[in-house]
Amino acid sequence: MQTVKMVITGPFSSGKTEFIRSISEIEVVSTEREITSTAEAKVKDATTVAMDFGRITVDDDLVLYLFGTPGQRRFDFMWEILAEGMLGFVVMVDSAKPETFREAKSILETFRAYAPTPYVVAANKQDHPDAWAAEDLRIALRIEENVKLLPCVAKDRESVKNVLLELLYSILEEMES
Amino acid sequence: MPLQGNLRNFSTTQLLNLINLAGKTGTLTIFEGIPTGEKDAMQEEKMAPGAERAKVAFKAGKLIFAAMQGQDGNLVSVLNKAGKLTDDQARIIRERAKNTSDKALAMLLINANYVSQNDVINSVQQHTLDVVYNLMSWNKEPFRFEDGTLPGSDRIMVPIDLENVIIEGSRRLREVDELVKHLPNLDMALKFPENPKEKFQGINLSVEEWRVVSFINPKNTIRQIAKANNMSELEIRRIVYGLEQAGLVEMVKPPSVDGKPAPGTPQSRMQQRRQQAAKPQVQRAVVSKLIDKIRSI
Numbered sequence: 001m002q003t004v005k006m007v008i009t010g011p012f013s014s015g016k017t018e019f020i021r022s023i024s025e026i027e028v029v030s031t032e033r034e035i036t037s038t039a040e041a042k043v044k045d046a047t048t049v050a051m052d053f054g055r056i057t058v059d060d061d062l063v064l065y066l067f068g069t070p071g072q073r074r075f076d077f078m079w080e081i082l083a084e085g086m087l088g089f090v091v092m093v094d095s096a097k098p099e100t101f102r103e104a105k106s107i108l109e110t111f112r113a114y115a116p117t118p119y120v121v122a123a124n125k126q127d128h129p130d131a132w133a134a135e136d137l138r139i140a141l142r143i144e145e146n147v148k149l150l151p152c153v154a155k156d157r158e159s160v161k162n163v164l165l166e167l168l169y170s171i172l173e174e175m176e177s
Numbered sequence: 178m179p180l181q182g183n184l185r186n187f188s189t190t191q192l193l194n195l196i197n198l199a200g201k202t203g204t205l206t207i208f209e210g211i212p213t214g215e216k217d218a219m220q221e222e223k224m225a226p227g228a229e230r231a232k233v234a235f236k237a238g239k240l241i242f243a244a245m246q247g248q249d250g251n252l253v254s255v256l257n258k259a260g261k262l263t264d265d266q267a268r269i270i271r272e273r274a275k276n277t278s279d280k281a282l283a284m285l286l287i288n289a290n291y292v293s294q295n296d297v298i299n300s301v302q303q304h305t306l307d308v309v310y311n312l313m314s315w316n317k318e319p320f321r322f323e324d325g326t327l328p329g330s331d332r333i334m335v336p337i338d339l340e341n342v343i344i345e346g347s348r349r350l351r352e353v354d355e356l357v358k359h360l361p362n363l364d365m366a367l368k369f370p371e372n373p374k375e376k377f378q379g380i381n382l383s384v385e386e387w388r389v390v391s392f393i394n395p396k397n398t399i400r401q402i403a404k405a406n407n408m409s410e411l412e413i414r415r416i417v418y419g420l421e422q423a424g425l426v427e428m429v430k431p432p433s434v435d436g437k438p439a440p441g442t443p444q445s446r447m448q449q450r451r452q453q454a455a456k457p458q459v460q461r462a463v464v465s466k467l468i469d470k471i472r473s474i
Contacts, residue, residue, distance in 0.1 A: 004459055004467070012218060056467075056471070056474070087459055094218070097217070099182065099219045101187065103219065130179070130181055140187065142427075168471070172461065175464065176461075
C-alpha cells in the first residue's frame, strides 16, 4: 500500500479543518481542543493543537492523507514534522481577515523552506461579504504570478476539489519539467 | 467586493501599491478607529470604523482626489494656500461664488486672468499630495476601499502617478522604528522585478536612489550596498523601503543569509541530494490516479 501526503496550512481560523472535513472520506481525526484564551474563543470555539487528519482512498494500493497544521504559532514545532515527505501543500488564507495576511505570508515562506514541493494558495471564505478578491490578495501577499492563487470556500466540496486538483496539476507539471 | 481592514495590518503605502498595480478605480475612506474591547484574529485590539477622517479617490490606478476631514479643500482655499490668490482675493471670491462648483470657478478665474490653468492644476495636485503624504503616517485607522465610487464631477481631478507618490511618501516616513520593523535584516539582497524597464519608466528617482539601484544584484546584501555608497543604516532602509513599496525592487535571500551554498559547489550538490531525499518518491501515474479520484468525488 502506497500512501501520499499533502499538508493544509495557514493562520489560525483560516479554514484548514473545514477544508479537510469537506473532502475527507473519514470523519476528520481532529485534535481540536476547546479554546482557553477568551480572545481566541471569540473567533472560534475549538482550535487544532496538533493536527487534523483526513483520508482519501484511491484504490487498494493508494491512499492520500491530508494533514492540517495547527494555526497558532505556539504549536509551530509540529510544522516541520508534518511537512516531511509531503507531495505538496495548500496555504489557506482567510480573505476577510487582512490582519492575518502577514502571518499567512510568513507561514508560506516557512513551508517553502521546509521542502521544495509545489504549493497553491487558497483565498478562503470568498462567500464572506468582507472577503478581499483573490487578485487583490495576490498583490497584498506578494504572491508571484506563477503561483496559483485560487478562490475558495472551504465548506464547499467542489471548491475544495478544485484547490486539490490545481495542486495536483502543479505537481504533475513539476514532474514533467 | 470592498477592501477593508486596518492600516495597522495593511499600511497606506501597501494600499497605494495594491491600487496602483491592480489599476483600480474607486474611493478609499479612512475612518477614526473606535476600540471595541475585542481582539482580532492576531490578538490585536479590534477597531470599529468611526467618523470619516479622509477620502482618497483613484481612477485606473492613478490618484485623482484627496480630502481630509476638517480641512477646507475647495479651490479658493487651495489656490490661496498655494499663494496664487491673496487673502483678500480669496475672501471676495468666496463671498461672490458661494454656490459655484470648483470646475466652473476655475474657468471664471482663468478667464479673468486671476490664475493660469497651470496654477490650478499644480495647486490642486499639491493639495492632493499633501493630504496623501499626511495620511501615509497613519497606522491604526480602519479603512474601506469601494470599487467604482468616485467624487462628484464638479470636482477638479488631476491624475497623479502613484509610483512617485509612494516613493516620496516613503521618503517622508521618518519613523525609524517602522523602517527597522519592515526591514530588520540588512543582510538580505535585492533584485529587480519582472519587466523592470516598464516599471522604471517615468519614475523620478533621487541621486541616492539611483546609486542604490545601480548596485542591485541578488549577490549584494543591502548592508554591502550601504557600505559601497557610504550610507547609514537609516538612509539605506529609507531608500530600500521606498523602492520596495513602489514595486521597483524585491527582497531576496542572498546565498549567505540562509546558509545556502553557492550553486555548483560540493556543498550545494550535497544540499540538493538532501532535498531530493526529502521529496517523496512519487511517480506520475500515482498523481494521475489521485487526480482521477478527486475528480470523481
